[in-house]
Amino acid sequence: MTASLTLSSFSIARFAREEWFLGAGLATSAIILGFEDELFAGLSSPFWFLLIFLWLFGAVLGSALSVVRHADHLAEQLGEPYGTLILTLAITSIEVMAISAVMIHGENNPTLARDTLFAVVMIILNGMVGLSLLIGGWRRPEQSHNMQGANAYLGLIVPLAALSLILPSFIHADGSLASTPRQMILVVISVGLYSIFLMLQAGRHHRYFSEEGDAGHPKHRDPPRRGAILFHALLLFAYMVPVVYLVEQLARPIDYIIETVHAPAAVGGIVMAVLVATPEALSAVRASIANNLQRSVNIFLGSVLSTIGLTVPAMLLVARFTNHPITLGLQGTDLVMLTLTLAVSMITFASGRTHMMQGAVHLVLFLAYVLLIFQP
Numbered sequence: 001m002t003a004s005l006t007l008s009s010f011s012i013a014r015f016a017r018e019e020w021f022l023g024a025g026l027a028t029s030a031i032i033l034g035f036e037d038e039l040f041a042g043l044s045s046p047f048w049f050l051l052i053f054l055w056l057f058g059a060v061l062g063s064a065l066s067v068v069r070h071a072d073h074l075a076e077q078l079g080e081p082y083g084t085l086i087l088t089l090a091i092t093s094i095e096v097m098a099i100s101a102v103m104i105h106g107e108n109n110p111t112l113a114r115d116t117l118f119a120v121v122m123i124i125l126n127g128m129v130g131l132s133l134l135i136g137g138w139r140r141p142e143q144s145h146n147m148q149g150a151n152a153y154l155g156l157i158v159p160l161a162a163l164s165l166i167l168p169s170f171i172h173a174d175g176s177l178a179s180t181p182r183q184m185i186l187v188v189i190s191v192g193l194y195s196i197f198l199m200l201q202a203g204r205h206h207r208y209f210s211e212e213g214d215a216g217h218p219k220h221r222d223p224p225r226r227g228a229i230l231f232h233a234l235l236l237f238a239y240m241v242p243v244v245y246l247v248e249q250l251a252r253p254i255d256y257i258i259e260t261v262h263a264p265a266a267v268g269g270i271v272m273a274v275l276v277a278t279p280e281a282l283s284a285v286r287a288s289i290a291n292n293l294q295r296s297v298n299i300f301l302g303s304v305l306s307t308i309g310l311t312v313p314a315m316l317l318v319a320r321f322t323n324h325p326i327t328l329g330l331q332g333t334d335l336v337m338l339t340l341t342l343a344v345s346m347i348t349f350a351s352g353r354t355h356m357m358q359g360a361v362h363l364v365l366f367l368a369y370v371l372l373i374f375q376p
Contacts, residue, residue: 019235021062025242028059032249043256053253056246061275063243064094068279070236075295077229085201085302088280090236092306094243095120095276096314101248103315103324110325113315115269118165118334120277120307124300125341126366128281129348132288132296133359143293147352149208153301154349156197158342160190160308165338168329183320187313194309209298247275270373277303293354301349333372341365 032039042048071086078086095116103112136143163186171182201209254268280303287295312328319326330338344365348358 019066021066022235022238022242025059025063025239025246028055029242029245032056032246036249040252043253044260049253049256053250056250056253057271057275060094060098060243060246060250061278063239063246064091064275064279065282066239067091067094067236067243068283070232070239072283073232074229074236077232085198086236088299088302088306090240091276091280091303092310093240094247095272095307095311096318097244098247098250098272098275099311099315100318101251103318103322103326110327112268112272113311113319113326114165114328114330116272117269117307117311117328118330118338119270119273121161121304121338122341122366122369123273123277123281124304124307125345126362126369128277128284128300129345130359130362130364130366131281132285132293132300133348133354134356134363135285135359136288136291136293136296137354137356137359139289140291142353142355143288143291144353145293145297145349146208146210147349149210149294150297150301150349150352152197152200152208153297153305154342154346156193157301157305157308158346160193160305160312161338161342163189164308164312164328165330166335168327169331169335170329172329180320183316187316190309190313194305197305197309210294297349337365337369337372 039052043052067090071090074086099113099116133143254271258268280299284296284299287293287299315326318324344361348354348362
């Protein structure tokens, strides 16, 4: 009896130690809900604005990181590509909610979705890929991944990126799709192609996205435990609850700095991109350090694919139903940077092996992107 009580107390203490941020997120939500007007009334004070922004940003980011942590546990139980797919869909949901909240909350900002999507692509395909390949290449001469899986991702990323972020600039001068039929066609194309990809990824071609052993057969994996899967799945959804509410509150300080302080409109997109890309970036870098480049490839290419294939149609539908204008087409240097990034990514993953030099090239492109934000 005593041993059972001790074990139960140990389990509760361990749960409280590992999942304390769930309480922090829920407490933050409760405080904002109870004192909403008082907290946001003083945003004109720089100190108060910074305090509220960092508080909300930290609460959302911490909850998102916890979502990633439980998605990683599910990945260990389910194997690839199912674990990474859960992570990708969870982060995409956060991304859609974040962009929708900022876009709907304040004045019309038609370029917010485009700026966020472009920032996510640059952060992941250049910053995250570069860091993962550089660190992984520093520890080992080469790292390998399943070339067929990377080609499958890029074979869909390139045309969807061209249709969503490049073609609109040549259809209409301001980069918008203008007519409803064009927007709905893009929605159908994006969702349709992504759905076919998911069926192939989880079905007949799932081996393309799995790390293989020397003999070409999947590595041995212990059978999944149903209790562990249910436990981590419930906690993943529990951490999503404060994210849904707090990301809408985060829209207030972002709107304030854009509309009142007149900061560049791209600032909102960059903040949203950092918020949604950071959790996956940390997970991908950890996987690369552990010499599991296949998981890294699944994370960063899967994230970009879901951003373009799911977030774009979601934003078009939100814009249509809320009567908010939306601009997708990139202009000027952004158009060049996206084209260059896609071309370099195709070269990087063409051989199935990576090394330090490739990581350095991607990081240089990311640095160029950051410099062009301040010196366009």
